[in-house]
Amino acid sequence: MKNYTISVPERLTGKKISELFELSTDFLRVINQYDRVTFDISKCNFINPAGTVLLSAFRDIYKDKSPEIETYVRYKKSSRVTKILQSWGLYTLEELYHDSYVKSISNYTVPLERCNNTDECLDVHEKIMDHIKVRTECTDNTFATLDYILNEIWDNAGTHGYECYYTEEYPKPIYFQSFSYKSGVEIAILDLGQGIANSLKSKDLYRNFSTDQILKKALEEKVTGHPNNSPGYGLYSSSELIKSNSGELHIWSSGRSINVTNNSMRTGIGGFENGTLVYLKIKAQIDTKFEEIMNGRKVENYLEDHQITL
DSSP, rough: OEEEEEEEEEESSOOOOOOOOHHHHHHHHHGGOOSEEEOOOTTEEEOOOHHHEEEHHHHHHHHHHOOEEEEEEEOOTTTTHHHHHHHTHHHHHTTOOOOOOOSSSSSSSSEEEEEEEHHHHHHHHHHHHHHHHHOOOOOOOHHHHHHHHHHHHHHHIIISSOSSSSSSSEEEEEEHHHHHTTTEEEEEEEEEOOHHHEEETTGGGGGTTHHHHHHTTHHHOOOOOOOTTTOOOOOHHHHHHHHTTOOOOEEEEEEEEEEEEETTEEEEEEOOOOSHHHHEEEETSSSOHHHHTTTTHHHHHHHHHTOOOO
């Protein structure tokens, strides 16, 4: 059996995620020459939600490209990352471990989820927000912000990523994973759809834009790839809310990436050609400018409209 090994870096965050995308792309070019792919996580000692959804999605990507491919993991048994991934039921470890049940070693995570329609996304959305309510010390503004952004991102994944403009069923999964702790929240959402560049280039106005220009444009107000011209407010307002909180927004799509903080916006290598990965990090105890960015909408009205009690 011919095996291809992909080595997962010591810390699977930030630029290392872009590098892992590129390693996976290299493998996809030669996948038909191999019977098995092995992820070597034996040296990995930290993984954030973006890294988790990415490892899960890779298996589906490989199976779609080559249905006979087998996927395995090389791991260090005593590693904290191994135990966390095992407790989440990550696909690769399910194939290696035979325990009928493994208790989670961490209570600050929401397990990895794969959703195939809007109802499943709504269920996971509620699960993540309930976890945030219990685990963090969010202000009302920040909680409303997280609820709003979470909805916008998974809705974009289904509507624009999978072009499901008139159906609530998705052709492929949307992947979720989150961390919630006293001072912060991290959320990652991934789809295997058309990518932001293809979505916006369906419009004549953006057809000649570079991918970097497209990613920057997608964060502006009233920019949309929807065939019936949706408001184009979701990614713009999400990025503005995150910046007002001194948080972070990272997007990998269409082979490039964009990183947004309160004082910078940088594009760079991405490696994710067919799909979009969005990762956000928000400081739970710092207020966002919810009312200002949401065109005067009161946070108490938002919470009431969405039947949220804090």
